[in-house]
Amino acid sequence: xxxxxxxxxxxxYSVLLKEIISVISPQxxxxxxxxxxxxxxxxxxxxxxxxxxxxxxDRDIKSENIGKETQEKFPNRFLFKNLRFSKLKNLKLKNExxxxxxxxxxxxLPQIKDLEKGLSFNSQGELNMMMGKNDFSAKEVINNLEGKxxxxxLRFFGDESNAKLISKNIIKERETKKIDTQELVxxxxxxxxxxxxxxxxxxxxxxxxxxxxxxxxxxxxxxxxYSAKILKKNGVLAVVTFHSLEDKIVKYFFKNLSENKSxxxxxxxxxxxxxxxxxxxxxxxxxxxxxxxxxLSSRSAKLRYVIKQEDRFEIESDIxxxxxxxVEIENQGLKL
Ligand SMILES: C[S@@+](CC[C@H](N)C(=O)[O-])C[C@H]1O[C@@H](n2cnc3c(N)ncnc32)[C@H](O)[C@@H]1O
Numbered sequence: 537x538x539x540x541x542x543x544x545x546x547x548x549y550s551v552l553l554k555e556i557i558s559v560i561s562p563q564x565x566x567x568x569x570x571x572x573x574x575x576x577x578x579x580x581x582x583x584x585x586x587x588x589x590x591x592x593x594d595r596d597i598k599s600e601n602i603g604k605e606t607q608e609k610f611p612n613r614f615l616f617k618n619l620r621f622s623k624l625k626n627l628k629l630k631n632e633x634x635x636x637x638x639x640x641x642x643x644x645l646p647q648i649k650d651l652e653k654g655l656s657f658n659s660q661g662e663l664n665m666m667m668g669k670n671d672f673s674a675k676e677v678i679n680n681l682e683g684k685x686x687x688x689x690l691r692f693f694g695d696e697s698n699a700k701l702i703s704k705n706i707i708k709e710r711e712t713k714k715i716d717t718q719e720l721v722x723x724x725x726x727x728x729x730x731x732x733x734x735x736x737x738x739x740x741x742x743x744x745x746x747x748x749x750x751x752x753x754x755x756x757x758x759x760x761x762y763s764a765k766i767l768k769k770n771g772v773l774a775v776v777t778f779h780s781l782e783d784k785i786v787k788y789f790f791k792n793l794s795e796n797k798s799x800x801x802x803x804x805x806x807x808x809x810x811x812x813x814x815x816x817x818x819x820x821x822x823x824x825x826x827x828x829x830x831x832l833s834s835r836s837a838k839l840r841y842v843i844k845q846e847d848r849f850e851i852e853s854d855i856x857x858x859x860x861x862x863v864e865i866e867n868q869g870l871k872l
Pocket of ligand 1: 549550572574576577579594595622667
């Protein structure tokens with residue numbers, strides 16, 4: 537596993553790096569899109585193989601410096617774009633032979649440790665949570681949305697069983713003061729019925745707010761759809777997820793386009809829809825014991841991948857309908 541030293545005390549590990557490389561096989565050359573460049577661990581590993589090119593994206597402008605260094609080292613084989621992966625269709629790909637597209641969702645350690653970003657409930661400052669290229673912050677969510685909307689965010693994106701009480705208490709508190717990170721933690725702690733938890737009592741609420749602020753569900757759905765379109769025949773789409781909601785979406789998308797469920801043996805005349813992907817393994821790949829020992833925060837990582845079976849840009853997926861209830865919640869952010 538690669539460890540990049542970012543500063544004296546912040547080390548970033550590229551999760552499931554060996555496994556990603558083994559499923560996308562860069563030794564055969566081709567162009568790869570690294571949708572979540574971060575500290576560049578995946579991109580650099582791919583570039584070790586001659587005849588590869590990497591187009592890397594990251595919404596966080598702080599990745600750009602590492603992007604520039606990589607570009608200087610590989611001027612003809614690497615390109616960094618400060619872009620959200622839902623905008624993949626804006627890339628001018630000319631006749632690129634896209635052999636692999638990778639996503640490593642979630643946050644890098646330097647982002648979590650970045651006090652300005654306020655992603656963690658240990659931060660002392662204002663509620664922010666913006667990863668980059670955002671339209672609003674967590675502070676605006678907490679201080680402006682209606683209680684019912686905040687409750688939905690906490691319930692659907694954080695699976696928070698005390699969502700109603702927490703949102704009620706947020707509404708009450710914000711009448712008299714602006715709520716910052718530590719104030720929110722106190723509200724959550726006071727609202728919890730069960731006092732002893734295996735995880736920190738603010739974990740679920742903070743996860744929910746991060747997902748909402750960064751539009752993560754909509755980002756992922758469009759990222760998957762455009763990846764499936766632009767990938768070439770035999771190209772690999774590989775995604776590392778970190779929570780069950782993300783994994784559910786990826787699993788649904790992959791399975792749905794890999795199996796032909798619409799065909800019933802009682803309706804033999806219905807024309808068989810072509811299957812877009814092959815899914816070599818149904819179960820996700822998870823970190824080895826060795827990786828877990830070196831980097832405990834990889835413990836919730838799951839890698840799923842599919843191989844595109846034909847060159848086809850038009851794809852038929854009902855993923856937007858399937859998860860429309862979640863996309864609608866994220867659309868509440870348009871009001872802010
Ligand atoms: C876990 S890190 C990736 C680490 C990377 N694989 C490495 O080896 O260094 C995730 C990165 O994805 C970026 N990211 C998250 N959502 C994104 C989106 N919708 N579009 C572009 N980048 C995104 C984050 O800013 C973060 O830098």
